[in-house]
Amino acid sequence: MKIICIGDSLTYGYRVNNENRWTYLCQHHYGGINFINKGKLGDTTAGMIYRFHEDVILERPGTTIIMGGTNDFLMNSSLENVIDNIATMAKDGKQSNINIVLGIQPPVIPSLAETLWASQVNYEKINNKIKLYREWALNFSKETCISYIDFYKKISQELNNIDVKKLYIDGIHLTSEGHKLMAETALDTLDILS
Known part of the structure; x- marks a missing residue:
């Protein structure tokens, strides 16, 4: 079985060694399932649509995990645009x-991002869009009978118990x-599906 994961740097694993990326950890867990990481640094949902046919459809996977939107929001794209592209x-x-x-996708951490990423961005606004996107994704999944992996919920819960710098670069x-x-979150969902 083949699972293609299409997305941006959160899928790719920006500044994380391949063997520590969530897609690789899932592959290692399942052995017989081939996880193919089609995450691309800096990609937007428009870019993902552009390469979706070649990177996903022509590869004929059993499953594809689609995750994007954070870069769109960083570039001030609308929530509606991201929703349309994902749908x-x-x-x-x-x-x-x-x-x-x-x-x-997980939330952004404004206090860290302002210091370590870019200071001129309104990260609270981006987080608000990510929350609204999450609400849409949960409803859309229910309406269309597709599954979802709620990285946002898992990471948000863990932030109550751990120093943010242990989770975020x-x-x-x-x-x-x-x-x-x-990886744990993805595996929990995929175990339910199998």
Whole structure:
């Protein structure tokens, strides 16, 4: 079985060694399932749509995990635009008989991101868009009978128990420890599906 994970740097694993990325950890857990990481640094949901046919449809995976939107929000794209793009990919995948799973990205951490990423961005506004996107994704998944992996919920809960710098490199991207949590969350969902 083949699972393609399409997304941006949160899927790719920015500044995390390959063997510590959540996609690799999932692959290592399952052995017989080939996890293919099609995350691309700096990508937006528009870029993901552009490469969706080649990177996903033509590869004929059993399942694809679609996660994007954070870069769109960092570039001041609208929530509606992200929703339209994600819904288009989900529809195209379903029409090609691919099992679709939406990945709901983790929140950003304004205090870290302002210092370690870019100071001129309104990260509270971005977090608000991510929360609204999450609400849409949960409803969309229910309405269309597709699954989702709620990385947002898992990471948010863990932030109550652990120093934020153990999970985040720069307020946007996750550390190796953060990727372990993402892998655990993905595996819990995928175990339910199998």
